[in-house]
Every structure is written in structure tokens, then in C-alpha cells.
Amino acid sequence: MTRLPATGPGEGASPPDPDALVAAAAAQVAASASLAELDDAQSALLGKRSALVAARQAIARLDPAARPQAGQLLNDARGRIEALLADRRQELHGAARASRLDADRLDLTEIISPPQRGRLHLVQRTRDELEDVFVGMGFVVAEGPEAETDWYNFEALHMPPAHPARGMWDTLYLELGEPETVLLRTHTSPVQIRLMQSQAPPIFAVMPGKCYRRDTPDARHIPTFHQIEGLVVDRGISFADLAGTIDTFTGAYFGPDIHARLRPAYFPFTEPSAEYEITCTICKGAGCRTCSQTGWIELGGCGMVDPAVFSAVGLDPEEWTGFAFGFGIDRCAQMRHEIPDMRVLLENDVRVLRQI
Ligand code: PHE
Numbered sequence: 144m145t146r147l148p149a150t151g152p153g154e155g156a157s158p159p160d161p162d163a164l165v166a167a168a169a170a171q172v173a174a175s176a177s178l179a180e181l182d183d184a185q186s187a188l189l190g191k192r193s194a195l196v197a198a199r200q201a202i203a204r205l206d207p208a209a210r211p212q213a214g215q216l217l218n219d220a221r222g223r224i225e226a227l228l229a230d231r232r233q234e235l236h237g238a239a240r241a242s243r244l245d246a247d248r249l250d251l252t253e254i255i256s257p258p259q260r261g262r263l264h265l266v267q268r269t270r271d272e273l274e275d276v277f278v279g280m281g282f283v284v285a286e287g288p289e290a291e292t293d294w295y296n297f298e299a300l301h302m303p304p305a306h307p308a309r310g311m312w313d314t315l316y317l318e319l320g321e322p323e324t325v326l327l328r329t330h331t332s333p334v335q336i337r338l339m340q341s342q343a344p345p346i347f348a349v350m351p352g353k354c355y356r357r358d359t360p361d362a363r364h365i366p367t368f369h370q371i372e373g374l375v376v377d378r379g380i381s382f383a384d385l386a387g388t389i390d391t392f393t394g395a396y397f398g399p400d401i402h403a404r405l406r407p408a409y410f411p412f413t414e415p416s417a418e419y420e421i422t423c424t425i426c427k428g429a430g431c432r433t434c435s436q437t438g439w440i441e442l443g444g445c446g447m448v449d450p451a452v453f454s455a456v457g458l459d460p461e462e463w464t465g466f467a468f469g470f471g472i473d474r475c476a477q478m479r480h481e482i483p484d485m486r487v488l489l490e491n492d493v494r495v496l497r498q499i
Contacts, residue, residue: 161220164194168224172231181235185228195221265499266369266488269476270351273371276395277349280388282373285348287334289355290317293324295333299455300412308411313357327355331372331469332412335448338374339456344463345377351472362433362484363440369472376448376458376465382415385445385466389419397421397479404439413446413467424478433483440478443470 168188175181187193195217202213263271274284287295293304302308312329319325334350350372358364375384386405393403401424405417420441423434430436445468450460477485480499487495 161198161216164198165220165223165227167194169227172224172227175231175235178232178235178239181228181231188224188228189221195224264488264496265476265480266473269479270369270371270472273396273470273472273475274349274351276392277371277373279395280391282347282349285334285338285350286352287328287331287337287350289328289353290319291326291328291333293326295336296326296328296330299336299452300332301449301451301455302411306411308409315355315357328352329356330354331370332467334372335374335412335452335467336456339376339453339458344458344465345375346465347375347377349373360486362486363474363477365473365485365489367489370443370469371472373445373468374448374465375467376463378462378464380447380464380466382447382466385447385468388466389445389468393421396475397424401478405445408444408446410444410446412449412452413444414449416444416446419443419445419468419470421478424481425483431483433477440474442474442478443468445469 171184171188172181175184189195199214199217202210202217205213278284296314297306297309298304314329315327316323317325317327331350331352331354334352338346338348338350351369353367354370355367356364358366360366373388375388389403389405393401401422403419403421405419408416408418410416418441420439422428423431423438423440425431425433426438428438430438434440445466448465448467453460453463453465473485473488476482476488482488482499487499
């Protein structure tokens with residue numbers, strides 16, 4: 144250990160040991176945890192009131208011969224303390240910079256789940272696909288209003304007021320105009336009339352849209368549903384054209400395993416008329432709750448355009464022939480995706496909507 148030369152008697156208190164000063168300074172420097180603390184330590188160690196300055200003043204009281212060496216030792220101690228401060232300053236600078244960088248850094252390993260993407264509802268997708276199938280077969284797409292007059296929904300379709308066939312559809316009337324003159328269309332067939340009024344034949348068109356009936360919901364019925372109507376008007380159209388169109392559509396939309404059949408039926412606006420049924424896809428024809436144990440599901444109706452309908456729109460039934468059909472879009476979706484109960488399409492249960 145370096146010692147200051149011993150002072151002679153009466154020369155006053157000996158200045159502190161420079162090594163002890165440096166050791167105490169080293170402890171204080173090491174304990175400074177921030178640059179601000181280090182600044183405080185620096186003024187305490189080197190400033191006017193520091194032990195170092197006090198020691199320097201004490202040299203004056205030493206024997207003159209001993210002063211140069213004592214001064215030299217204290218200078219040396221000051222240099223060592225300054226070096227300790229500089230080292231610690233650099234260390235703390237580095238740490239502060241590292242923590243700034245750390246705070247700024249992008250954590251590229253973090254997994255942020257991607258936003259949930261929305262999608263079109265199954266019924267809308269089915270409608271789009273059906274349109275595509277028919278457009279591929281040479282049809283155009285047309286639309287009509289959902290609020291209709293009695294004339295378009297019934298009368299022009301060969302159902303005069305009080306015609307018993309009106310009972311085939313439980314109608315929701317709107318409180319507009321005379322009672323029971325404006326209604327929510329019960330089928331898309333009124334668009335046939337609007338189309339024939341607005342353009343001359345030949346017509347090859349499909350007309351998708353929403354329909355409304357006062358039905359009690361069950362596995363196959365919902366009061367707000369969708370249909371796609373078809374209308375062909377040209378010269379020399381036969382029932383074979385209708386059957387061929389239905390068959391082509393069934394194969395294109397449902398694939399080769401699903402069979403279609405036409406059963407004689409009655410509709411006031413077609414003659415002859417048929418019901419269009421396909422193999423129930425839920426039970427593959429074996430019979431289940433969805434098809435009421437029949438193995439078949441009715442998708443819609445069809446038939447040759449009744450001459451009375453041509454007359455209602457001013458087309459000569461002697462010159463023009465045609466066929467029409469109307470299918471449930473929701474039913475098509477239900478059968479294609481094997482959904483046992485159609486009501487899930489309307490319930491907005493996200494667990495279902497995510498799957499379909
Ligand atoms: N509009 C009929 C219905 O909703 C279906 C149909 C359309 C029947 C076209 C024949 C021709 O039940």
C-alpha cells in the first residue's frame with residue numbers, strides 16, 4: 144500500500160491515504176446505477192467539497208520536503224478516480240442505449256392472429272353459383288321488385304281474384320293502397336311478367352331474388368327465402384327443352400350422383416306443369432326427417448308457359464311458346480351442403496356461418 148510520508152509532530156492531521164480514497168471512490172462509482180447518479184458521484188468525488196480536495200489542502204501542512212511526493216500521489220489518485228468515472232460512464236451509456244434499442248425493437252417472433260375475414264353468406268354464394276351455371280347455358284340474369292302488386296304476383300299469372308290457387312301461397316300483404324293490392328311477392332314468377340312486358344322474345348333469362356310466405360318455419364321451410372326463376376320464350380319450344388334444361392342444370396350444379404325427376408303438378412301459369420325433385424342428399428334417397436321419409440326433395444316447379452300468360456302480356460300464344468321454372472335457392476344450398484335443417488341459414492349463429 145502506498146503511504147503518504149509520515150508527518151512530523153505538530154504538523155496537524157495527516158491527509159487520507161490516496162489508496163483509501165481511490166477504493167472509496169471505486170465503491171461509490173460502482174454503486175451509481177444511472178448517469179444522473181454518476182454525475183452526483185463525480186461532484187462528490189472531485190468537487191470542491193470532496194475528500195480529494197481536502198487531502199490536497201492537507202498537503203500544505205506537511206513537511207515541505209514531503210509535499211511533492213504527497214502531491215504526486217494525490218494527482219495519481221485523482222487520475223485513477225477520473226478513469227473509474229469515465230469507465231462507469233461508458234458502461235452506463237451502453238446500458239441506456241441497449242435499453243432504448245430494446246424498447247424500440249420489433250418483436251418479429253410475436254404471432255399476431257390475422258384479422259378474421261368476412262365472407263358472403265352461403266345463400267348469396269349459392270345464388271352466384273346458380274347464376275353462373277345458367278349464364279354458362281346461355282341465360283341472362285334479370286331482377287324484379289320484392290314488393291309487388293296483386294296483378295303481377297297473381298292476376299297476370301292466370302290467378303284472378305278469389306282463384307283457389309292463390310291459397311297455394313300464404314301471402315303477406317302490405318298496408319299500401321287498397322287492402323290486399325300490394326304484397327311481398329310469394330314467388331319470383333311475377334318477374335316473368337315484367338320481363339315479357341319489357342322486352343320482345345326470344346327470352347332466355349333467370350331471375351333470382353327474395354320471396355316471402357306466411358309459412359311456419361320447419362326443416363325445409365323458412366318464411367323469407369330465395370328463388371331463382373327461369374323463363375324461355377321463343378318459337379317452337381317444347382317440354383323436351385324444359386326437361387333437358389332441368390337435367391343439364393342438375394348435373395352441372397349437384398354432380399352426377401344426384402338424380403332429378405319431374406312429377407305432374409299444377410300451377411295456374413304453366414300447362415302442363417311439373418314438380419322438380421332431386422334425390423335427397425341428406426339420406427341419399429333412403430328417407431329421413433329432412434325429406435319426410437320420401438327420399439326426394441322438391442326444389443321447385445316448372446312447366447310450359449300457359450297461353451293465358453302470353454295473352455296477359457300481349458304476346459300471341461299461337462306464335463310464341465316457352466317454359467318457366469322456379470327453384471328454391473336456399474333448398475339448393477341445403478341439398479348441396481347437406482344441411483339437415485334450413486333454419487340454421489337464418490339464425491346467424493357464427494359457429495354455423497364459419498363452417499358453411
Ligand atoms: N312460382 C312457383 C312456386 O313458387 C314455381 C314455378 C315457377 C312453377 C315457374 C312453374 C313455373 O311455387
